[in-house]
Amino acid sequence: MKKFFTTLRNIFSIEELRDRIFYTLGFLAVFRLGSFIVLPGVDPSKLTGESGGLLDFLNIFLGGAFNRASIFALGIMPYISASIVVQLMGMAVPYFQRLQKEGESGRKKINQITRVLTILITLAQGSGYLATTVPNEAIGIDQRLFYISSMVILTAGTVFCMWIGEKITEKGIGNGISMLIMIGIISGFPTAIYQEFTTRGGSLLLVVEIIALFFVVMGVVLLTTAVRKIPVQYARQVVGAGGKKKMLKTGQRSYIPLKVNAANVMPIIFAQSLMFLPSLIANIWADESNAAGWVAQNFSDFTSLAYNVTFGLLILLFTYFYTAITINPDQMADDLKRNNAFVPGVKPGEATSNFISVILDRITLPSALFLAIVAVLPAIAHLFGVSMTFSRFYGGTSLIIMVGVILDTLQQIESYLLMQHYEGMMKSGNIKGRQNVAMA
Incomplete structure (x- = not known):
């Protein structure tokens, strides 16, 4: 136990490491806070909280944000899907294979393609999410306005989560995207x-x-x-x-x-x-x-x-x-x-x-x-x-x-x-x- 507390003291005595840890904890706190903010126009008391099947599987990764109809309801999952697609294309498509061999410039292009694909996947998943998870009786405003505004908010929420993950990787400790998934799982x-x-x-x-x-x-x-x-x-x-x-x-x-x-x-x-x-x-x-x-x-x-x-x-x-x-x-x-x-x-x-x-x-x-x-x-x-x-x-x-x-x-x-x-x-x-x- 003494060695454990000595190690903790050593960790916080290193200024850069201490700043990175607090930076990471701050962004994770923002991510968890966003998972409790419900989409505008939704009455939380009328949400069933039941998804089942694959949706329940996703809800575990998102720390309950999926069933709460949160602004982070899709979280980082569209980015994970886009990354897997790009990774598989890098093994089969010659264009992506060339990009992987171009070093830093190729990596930047792959990241840009992944981000664009993330937005497209978010739009597709967001429409399905709103149609299957949010019941009509829980919507308190005009449905057309609700679907348009919610699609914009869900897409912005996923992009913001993606930005948080990249910032944690750059200025925090650990892999940012993986940290967001882990904090969603461990929150339960x-x-x-x-x-x-x-x-x-x-x-x-x-x-x-x-x-x-x-x-x-x-x-x-x-x-x-x-x-x-x-x-x-x-x-x-x-x-x-x-x-x-x-x-x-x-x-x-x-x-x-x-x-x-x-x-x-x-x-x-x-x-x-x-x-x-x-x-x-x-x-x-x-x-x-x-x-x-x-x-x-x-x-x-x-x-x-x-x-x-x-x-x-x-x-x-x-x-x-x-x-x-x-x-x-x-x-x-x-x-x-x-x-x-x-x-x-x-x-x-x-x-x-x-x-x-x-x-x-x-x-x-x-x-x-x-x-x-x-x-x-x-x-x-x-x-x-x-x-x-x-x-x-x-x-x-x-x-x-x-x-x-x-x-x-x-x-x-x-x-x-x-x-x-x-x-x-x-x-x-x-x-x-x-x-x-x-x-x-």
């Missing part, structure tokens, strides 16, 4: 644990649930930080020129850190977005077919066996798919060859590419299985009697995002401490597994 934790405490009455079961949650979080931390290091040897270089005696410079040893969970949280997000289609489609024929009724019933219940088996299989498939499009063994082998580097015992070129591919396949399987287990843990926890609100923190997308963002932020704080010659937050002087590992 105090309410969830209070409701669970009220339900359990402070019994031993609550203690067991907290202990189980602790071990689940530790497992996700291990998954997030785990890397497979591939040793790399740089070829010896000849130094000296002209008539001078040439000397051989010993090649350096290094390694390629392959993240065990290279796909990060994307497989769960992709699988989650598809899991609402079976029940949606089956509801059309539910009255005419027993099979359609069975599908509609089972895929509307996130604790059913059919739902979780299908969910787990989709995560396995998407983990391999996203890892394959994210990591290119051929390009890695070419980069090693171009830099006069090689994997000891493996020939450069195609043999190196095959070697990396085999390692990637071996580490992707346990990663995919662990992701699938983490994704279905909330359903398992709910079956064991944990409330639905509290069970969501036992796994799934929200837990992986929170762990990843917190570790990334701690790494940045660690770097500031070490630069000022203070002892790091861990005895080893760094947060294990986070060095040289990029967040997805």
Whole structure:
């Protein structure tokens, strides 16, 4: 405990780090305040507060702003969607591939395209949101005026959230966009644990649930930080020129850190977005077919066996798919060859590419299985009697995002401490597994 308070004192003794922390906290406070400001013309008392399905999934990320018809009701999610689209286009469209190779100028163009696409997605999602989430009886002004003004406000709210995220990244601590998502998720934790405490009455079961949650979080931390290091040897270089005696410079040893969970949280997000289609489609024929009724019933219940088996299989498939499009063994082998580097015992070129591919396949399987287990843990926890609100923190997308963002932020704080010659937050002087590992 003494070391903890010493570390806190060291953190706030560094002026730049202290300013960045307060800057981040200030913007996060503005973001949370905006999530409680209701759209003009809406009567909050007449909002149902029920969304269900994918909408309920989005409401978790937005800290309840979605169901409150807030000016930040769409939050940063349109920007996330636009970023994913641009990222996928960068893997398939030659124009975006050229932009990625142009350095800083190309990055600025990609950011500009992402922002324009964010506005277009916000307009599309905003119209659907107003039509499906805000009931007519909750609108207290002319509906035409309400829809026009609300579309402008929702778009401005998303752009403002995007600006906040960029400012946190630039002048604060951590990745701004990820911080906004995390603060939305974690804002529901105090309410969830209070409701669970009220339900359990402070019994031993609550203690067991907290202990189980602790071990689940530790497992996700291990998954997030785990890397497979591939040793790399740089070829010896000849130094000296002209008539001078040439000397051989010993090649350096290094390694390629392959993240065990290279796909990060994307497989769960992709699988989650598809899991609402079976029940949606089956509801059309539910009255005419027993099979359609069975599908509609089972895929509307996130604790059913059919739902979780299908969910787990989709995560396995998407983990391999996203890892394959994210990591290119051929390009890695070419980069090693171009830099006069090689994997000891493996020939450069195609043999190196095959070697990396085999390692990637071996580490992707346990990663995919662990992701699938983490994704279905909330359903398992709910079956064991944990409330639905509290069970969501036992796994799934929200837990992986929170762990990843917190570790990334701690790494940045660690770097500031070490630069000022203070002892790091861990005895080893760094947060294990986070060095040289990029967040997805």
